[in-house]
Amino acid sequence: MTFPISRQGLEQIAIVLAVGVVLFGLLALIRWRRGDDWRRFAQSAGFLGALVALSLGLAYTVAPNIPTPPVPILARLAQNPTPDTPASVAAGRAVYQANCVICHGPQGLGDGPAAFTLQPRPFNLQVHVPQHAPGELFYWISEGIPSTAMPAWSVVDPATGKPKLSDTERWEIIRFLQALAAGKAT
Ligand code: HEC
Numbered sequence: 486m487t488f489p490i491s492r493q494g495l496e497q498i499a500i501v502l503a504v505g506v507v508l509f510g511l512l513a514l515i516r517w518r519r520g521d522d523w524r525r526f527a528q529s530a531g532f533l534g535a536l537v538a539l540s541l542g543l544a545y546t547v548a549p550n551i552p553t554p555p556v557p558i559l560a561r562l563a564q565n566p567t568p569d570t571p572a573s574v575a576a577g578r579a580v581y582q583a584n585c586v587i588c589h590g591p592q593g594l595g596d597g598p599a600a601f602t603l604q605p606r607p608f609n610l611q612v613h614v615p616q617h618a619p620g621e622l623f624y625w626i627s628e629g630i631p632s633t634a635m636p637a638w639s640v641v642d643p644a645t646g647k648p649k650l651s652d653t654e655r656w657e658i659i660r661f662l663q664a665l666a667a668g669k670a671t
Pocket of ligand 1: 553580581584585586587588589599603605606607608609613614617622625626630633634635636638650658
C-alpha cells in the first residue's frame with residue numbers, strides 16, 4: 486500500500502493550511518493590539534502551523550512523487566458514488582475496454598496499440614491508480630491531462646448532446662481500475 490496522497494497534493498494542502506496560519510496570526514495580532522484575549526487565535530495559528538509541518542514532512546518522506554497536474558482540493562475529496570460491487574466493476578470494465586484500451590492496453594499496462602506513438606507514453610495504471618485518491622482519478626479522466634494524449638471524457642459530444650462518458654461511467658471505470666490493480670479483475 487502506497488501513501489494515498491501524492492507529494493504534489495500534500496504541497497497544495499500545506500499551502501491552504503499556511504493561509505490559515507497567516508489569517509489566525511493576523512487575528513491574534515489585532516486582538517493583542519486592542520488588548521483583547523489573543524491566545525486562542527495564536528493557538529489556532531500554531532496548531533495549523535504544526536499541520537503545515539506535518540504535511541510537508543509526509544510530502545517529502547512517504548508520499549509518492551507524481552508530477553501529474555494538480556487537482557483542486559474539492560475535486561480531490563470527491564467520493565465514488567457507485568457501489569463497490571462486481572456489477573460496477575463489470576460495467577466499468579466494459580466502458581474501459583471500449584474507450585481506453587487503444588492507449589492504456591487491456592490490462593492498463595500502458596501497452597495499447599496506439600501507446601507506442603504517444604509522448605509521453607501512458608503509464609502503468611495498475612501501479613498508478615492505487616497511488617491516487619479516487620477524486621483525482623475522476624478529475625483526470627473527466628478533464629483530460631494537458632500536454633498529453635489523454636482526452637477529457639466529460640466533454641459534450643455535439644452529435645449526441647451528451648458527455649462522451651457519463652459521470653457514472655467514469656466512476657465505474659475507477660471501480661474497475663482499482664479492482665484490476667488489486668488483482669480482483671482482469
Ligand atoms: C489517445 C490515448 C488515450 C486514451 C484513448 C485514453 N488515455 Fe488515459 N492517458 C493517456 C496518456 C498519454 C496519459 C498521460 C500519461 C499518464 O499519466 O499515464 C494518460 C493518463 C491517464 C490517467 C492518469 C494516470 C496517472 O496516474 O498519471 C488515467 C487515470 C487515465 N489516463 C485513464 C484513462 C481512461 C479511464 C480512459 C478511457 C475512458 C483513457 N485514459 C483513455 C492516453 C490516453
